[in-house]
Amino acid sequence: MYVILDRQKDDWMVLNLELKHTHPCSAKKSVHYHEYRELTMHVKCVIKDNDEPGIQPNKTYLALTNKVGGLSNLSYSEKDCISHILNKIPAKLGGYARYREIHAKMTGIVWNAQSVDSFEKD
Structure with missing residues (x-):
C-alpha cells in the first residue's frame, strides 16, 4: 500500500493498493488471531477446578500447555484463561x-x- 499525506486537506490519500498476501498463509498461525481462539468446555472446567483451591492461572496454563504438547498446539492464550476467571x-x-x-x-x-x-x- 502506498499513501501520501495531503497537507491542504490534512488527510491521507491512498495511491496504490495490492490486495494479495505478500507472505505464505499458515493454518498453524491462525491461533494468534483473536477470532480463532476459544476455550473448550474441558479447559473451562480445568480452570474452574484449579481456581477454587487457589492455583495460579499461569500454572494452570502451563499444565494445559504440557498436556497438549506445547504452545503451538493451543487454541487459546494465557490471557484467555485469566479473562475466563475474571468473567x-x-x-x-x-x-x-x-x-x-x-x-x-x-x-x-x-x-x-x-x-x-x-x-x-x-
Missing part, C-alpha cells in the same frame, strides 16, 4: 455492596501490573 467474578461477588469498587481494583491489578512484584504488592 466469573460477578457471579461470586455480585451481591456485595462494594462489588464495583472491588471489581475495578482487581481488574486494574490483573491487567495493569507492570511486573510480578507490582502484582504481588497490590
